[in-house]
Every structure is written in structure tokens, then in C-alpha cells.
Amino acid sequence: MxxxxxxxxxxxxxxxxxxxxxxxxxxxxxxxxxxxxxxxxxxxxxxxxxxxxxxxxxxxxxxxxxxxxxxxxxxxxxxxxxxxxxxxxxxxxxxxxxxxxxxxxxxxxxxxxxxxxxxxxxxxxxxxxxxxxxxxxxxxxxxxxxxxxxxxxxxxxxxxxxxxxxxxxxxxxxxxxxKMPSAEFLDIFYDDLLSRFPEEFQSIERRYEISFAEAKDHALTSVKSALIKKLESRKISQP
Missing domain, CATH: 3.40.50.300 (P-loop containing nucleotide triphosphate hydrolases)
Known part of the structure; x- marks a missing residue:
């Protein structure tokens, strides 16, 4: 090997x-x-x-x-x-x-x-x-x-x-x-992670009692979903 x-x-x-x-x-x-x-x-x-x-x-x-x-x-x-x-x-x-x-x-x-x-x-x-x-x-x-x-x-x-x-x-x-992060620690993590995106994408449903890695995956998936939804609605509204 x-x-x-x-x-x-x-x-x-x-x-x-x-x-x-x-x-x-x-x-x-x-x-x-x-x-x-x-x-x-x-x-x-x-x-x-x-x-x-x-x-x-x-x-x-x-x-x-x-x-x-x-x-x-x-x-x-x-x-x-x-x-x-x-x-x-x-x-x-x-x-x-x-x-x-x-x-x-x-x-x-x-x-x-x-x-x-x-x-x-x-x-x-x-x-x-x-x-x-x-x-x-x-x-x-x-x-x-x-x-x-x-x-x-x-x-x-x-x-x-x-x-x-x-x-x-x-x-x-x-x-x-x-250890698994507390809800307070996860909120700090979510705030930091979401701050790099426009404000309209920062309001996601937050999950708790999960690891940082799981929270990151969840948050980024939520942001991607919101962005795609916005792009699709813009496409539909175009003549």
C-alpha cells in the first residue's frame, strides 16, 4: 500500500x-x-x-x-x-x-x-x-x-x-x-455563520441539541433553499 x-x-x-x-x-x-x-x-x-x-x-x-x-x-x-x-x-x-x-x-x-x-x-x-x-x-x-x-x-x-x-x-x-454545545453556544455559532449572508437569508429555523457540524449543514441548507426560492420566483415573474 x-x-x-x-x-x-x-x-x-x-x-x-x-x-x-x-x-x-x-x-x-x-x-x-x-x-x-x-x-x-x-x-x-x-x-x-x-x-x-x-x-x-x-x-x-x-x-x-x-x-x-x-x-x-x-x-x-x-x-x-x-x-x-x-x-x-x-x-x-x-x-x-x-x-x-x-x-x-x-x-x-x-x-x-x-x-x-x-x-x-x-x-x-x-x-x-x-x-x-x-x-x-x-x-x-x-x-x-x-x-x-x-x-x-x-x-x-x-x-x-x-x-x-x-x-x-x-x-x-x-x-x-x-461536548455537545449548549443552546446558548449554538446561538452564537448560528449568529456568526449567518452574518456573512444578506439579512433576508438569516432568519432560519434553528435546531438545537446537535453538534456544530450538524448545525452548519442545517444552516447552509436553509440558506441555499431560501436563495433558490428567491431565484425561482424572480424567474417566474420575468416576462
Whole structure:
């Protein structure tokens, strides 16, 4: 399998201000960015730099956007790998593929973002099939995380931290939790998103108890529907 076919090509640049985060998460990420900005100075004082971060919680609440924003803030390229796409029926091949990508990210000092960590980080022995092979794969991942250089940054994301092997979870110095946004937070999100459109398209029926990603899809679909309706009525009224 070609290494580059495993990497998700995404060059979208996002600033941290564009990511909707609660104050605690924003504070943690700002600290992380500052640590890597002043990494040499911190190392001179023998201070460790957090470089292994787990983004955990609900889907569609900003984990991938966060990874892109951190990379952008540091002026680094990002390597995105969805682990659900890499798992091979031959576990040994999967281990080799992951090692190659870790080596590439460390060599290039990139931000490495592993999405759906739970796909290969499941607790050893939690699956009856190929238990021995899965244990070796988890052990490989633990070793790669352990030896990942401090001047490179590893971000991992999962919607299901409860099924990840505890030995892997212990490797992350920083864990950031993503929850479904409150109605008040969603209103701020809707206001910001809709403000870029003419006022006549801003009055949509707002949905709540959904993720930011779902809210964005809903809002944009509503705006498109209103715009198309306007265009069609204009077409009908023309002689």
C-alpha cells in the first residue's frame, strides 16, 4: 500500500479563532501553542513540553478543526490519518504503515493528527478475533507514541475514549474534552455563520441539541433553499 494514499490531503487553513471552543479548552490549546512556540527556551530550563494530546468526545464538535488550527498557528504542515482507513486484514502491514507515517511526521516536524484512534487503540484482549495480533498492534502504537520526539506534535481524536487501552491513554499529557454545545453556544455559532449572508437569508429555523457540524449543514441548507426560492420566483415573474 502506498504511504501517501493513506494520508488525507487537506490544505484548509483555519485559525483558532474560527473554532468554537469553551473557555477552558481554548485556554489549554493556547498554552499548547505557546509551549511549542517557545520550545527551545523551555528546554533550556529543563521544562517538558506537552506534545501528545488526546481530543476526545462527541463527533462534529471541532476536533479535526482544532488540529488544523493548531498546525496553522505553529506554521507547520499537518498529516491527517484516519485510522479506520489504514487497518489491514494483515495486522503486521498495518503496524508497518503506521510506523512509516510516524517516521515521516517526526522527520518533517509536522503535526500528526490521528483520527478515530479507537479503531486500533482498543483495549488488548477486548476482541476475541486475532487477540495476539491486535495486542502486537497496540504495543507498536504505544512504542511509537513513547519515542515520538518532543519537537513534533501528535494529536489524536476519538469519539469513544472508554474503549481505548489504558496504557495508550496514559501516554497523553493533555486530554481535551469536546461536548455537545449548549443552546446558548449554538446561538452564537448560528449568529456568526449567518452574518456573512444578506439579512433576508438569516432568519432560519434553528435546531438545537446537535453538534456544530450538524448545525452548519442545517444552516447552509436553509440558506441555499431560501436563495433558490428567491431565484425561482424572480424567474417566474420575468416576462
Amino acid at each position: 502506498n504511504l501517501y494514499n493513506l494520508i488525507i490531503q487537506d490544505k484548509e487553513e483555519i485559525s483558532l479563532n474560527e473554532v468554537f471552543l469553551d473557555s477552558h479548552n481554548r485556554e489549554q490549546l493556547t498554552q499548547l501553542i505557546k509551549e511549542h512556540t517557545y520550545i527551545k527556551e523551555l528546554q533550556e530550563y529543563g521544562l517538558p513540553v506537552n506534545n501528545k494530546v488526546l481530543l476526545q468526545g462527541n463527533s462534529g464538535c471541532g476536533k479535526t478543526m482544532t488540529a488544523k488550527a493548531v498546525a496553522h498557528a505553529l506554521g507547520k504542515s499537518i498529516i491527517i490519518l484516519n485510522l479506520s482507513n489504514i487497518v489491514s486484514s494483515r495486522i503486521g502491514e498495518t503496524s508497518q504503515n503506521i510506523k512509516m507515517i510516524f517516521d515521516k511526521a517526526a522527520r518533517e516536524r509536522s503535526v500528526l493528527f490521528l483520527d478515530e484512534l479507537d479503531q486500533i487503540g482498543k483495549a488488548r484482549g477486548s476482541d476475541d478475533k486475532d487477540v495476539g495480533e491486535m495486542r502486537r498492534l497496540v504495543n507498536t502504537l504505544i512504542q511509537l507514541i513513547d519515542y515520538y520526539p518532543e519537537n513534533a506534535l501528535l494529536l489524536c481524536a476519538t469519539n469513544h475514549p472508554e474503549i481505548i487501552d489504558t496504557a495508550i491513554l496514559r501516554r497523553f499529557q493533555l486530554k481535551i474534552n469536546y
